[in-house]
Amino acid sequence: MSSSHISNPGTTQIDSEHQHTIAFDDGPELELMVPMSDLDLDRYKKVKQESSHTVTEDHLDPNSEDIRKVRWKVDKRLIPMLSLLYLCSYLDRSNIGNTKVANLEEDLNLRPGVYNMALSIFFVGYIVGEIPANIMLKKMGPRKWITIVMLCWGSVSMSMAAVTNGAGLLVTRFFLGLAESGYAPGPVYIISLWYRRTEQALRVGIFFSAATIAGAFGGLVAYAIAHLHGLGGLRAWQWIFILEGLPTIIMALVTFFVLPNFPDTADFLTKEEKELNMQRLLIDAGPATETAFSWKEVWSVFKDWKVYLHTATNFLHSIAFSSLGLFIPSIIRGFDYDPIMTQIMTAPVYIIACIVTITMAFSSDRFSERGYHAAASEALATLGYFLLIMTRDSTTAAKYVSLVFCAAGVYSYIPIQLSWPSSNVGGHTKKGVAIAFVISFAQIGSIFGGQLYRADDAPKYTRGHTICCALLGINTLGNLAIKMLLRRENRRRDQLTTEQYNQECATGGHTDKHPGFRYFE
Known part of the structure; x- marks a missing residue:
């Protein structure tokens, strides 16, 4: 049936x-x-029988009062923490854009191309560390592992104030990327374990919106820090590294005491609430109930066509995403603003992007749809880059509005794309490795992204805008293609005969390969 x-x-x-x-x-x-x-x-029946809490169909209704209370307790404990941690992460990796405006290149006497190389080498460390990091997160638990990596990257970020030449900048940026890779795929994996699939995009959108807040906050903080130039014998860019890296160290200590580990060990929920939460997650997982670590499931990630398609679209998008995040101050500087006003004018771009990001994520969860929403975000970003090219000789206002379109599309795409593969990979081990693989391999695109906006292309940056416009246009079609393939597979599973269904049950295991699992389109 x-x-x-x-x-x-x-x-x-x-x-x-x-x-x-x-x-x-x-x-x-x-x-x-x-x-x-x-x-x-x-x-499923065993979980119900072992529970001291009476489970009814009303309790399992995701909109019931009991479920809402449990979900709200999880939200209050988990989402603010993940958002603050991601804000620290994004602030520490992207503040190099603000230091450039604060004369980093001139003070370090960097040769042409070294600054761009410093942007890209960060992602080399990022790529190297992400898959091992998610395996360690699974083994050690989020609380201990994330505390350790935060202490590492906060220390590296602050030490960048001590660099005196290009070589020092390159080395510290590599180790910053390596340290941050320990956190990067973690929030998506954690959210995928704590929430039903129809609840994940909004939560990813909320925590990821911290990136846009970091962009706005970073620009305003950099503006304020610029006035510290000369204090203690330090230049403005040195103070930016120190004062924006310090919160990471502080939050690392908070993380150890506040961040929960896994749903089955949640000490902030009562026994009844924990059981109810586990039951609703078990039902949402359907046949994909594998929780124990398994090397077999690790290797199964590399045989899954969905993983490669999501990786490809993430790769293309990462080129635009990384370049935009790193070069927004430089792009705005090209609109004829002075350095101080440039720092201020980055804030509205990020604030609008934050609003659009959360709105798109909410809509994606509300309608339980991913493909069309992902394509819509990419189309908006494509339009923004096209307008930047067309308005390169127009008024400052026209160019600024075009940049807002770019940021709104580029940032609103991320939570949908991150929650999409995590919703379509079943089993704890496979899910964790797949998320890390998708994110880490996509960072190769970020290496290229750091090279798009060259000094000799300033202030119009037509070359960088054109490349991003073309890649995001391709990605719009790519996301629609993924949706169609997933829909076809769901229909195939719907039409299995009893014999075919039982045959696939025997080989599918308790992951998304089970014929009873349905993919999010």
Whole structure:
């Protein structure tokens, strides 16, 4: 019996011979089906039987009062922390853009191209560390692991104030990337373990919006710090590295005491709340219930076509994302603003991008849809870069509005794209490695992104804008293609005969390969 034959939400329908389905409402227009084999249903029943909390279909309704209370407690504990930590991470990696405006290149007497190389070498360290980092996060738990890596990258970030030449800048940027790679894929993985798939994009959007806040905050802080130039014998760019790296050290200590580990060990929930939360997550996972570490599932990531397609779209987008985040101050400086006003004018760009990012993420979760939302964000960014090219000789206002379109599209794409592969990979081990692989390999694009905006192309930067416009246009079509392929696979699984279904159950394991698992489109 295929899930396409079941349409009565809020009930459990059982075909005693073959397959079971638990279905429940998720808002007025969404119905989520979770097909289960006999073994899957037995595991679900066992959780219910072992629970001291009485579970009813009303309790499992994602909009019930009990679920909302538990979800809100998780939100309050998890999302603000992840957002603050990502703000620290993004601030420490991107403040080099503000230091450039504060005469970093001139004071270090950098040769042509060294600054751009410093931008790119950060992502080399990033790529090297991400997959091992998520494996360590799974083994050690988020609380200990993230505390360690934050202390590392905060220390490196502050030490950049001591560099005296290009070689020192390159070395510290590499180790900053290596240290930050320990955190980078972590928030997406953590959110994917704590929330149902229809709840993840908004949470990723909220924590990722910290990047846009960091951009706005960083520019304003850099403006204020610029007035410290000469204090203590330090230049303005040195104070930027010191004062923007210090919060990371402080937050590392807070993390150890506040950040929770995994849902089954949540000490901030009561026993009943923890059981209810685990039950709703188990139902959402459907057959993808693998939780133990497994090298078999690690290697299965590299045989999954979905992982490679998501990696390809992330790779193309990372070129534009990294270049924009690093060069917004330089692009705005090319609009004929003085250095101080440039720092101030970066803030509105990021604030608008933050609003659009959260709005798109909310819409994506509300309609349980990823592909069209991802394509819409890429299309908006493509339009923005096209307008930057066309308005390069126009008024400052026209160029500034075009840049706002770019930032809104580029940043709003990220939470949708990050939550999309995490929703379509089942099992803790496979999910963690897949997320790390998608993010880390995509950072190769960030290496190229650091080379797009060259000093000899200032102030119009037509070459960089043109490359980003073309890549994001291709990516718009790529996301639509992924959606169509996932839809085709879901329909294939819906049409399996009983014999075919049972055959795939035998080989699919408890990951997304199980024929009862349905992909998010």
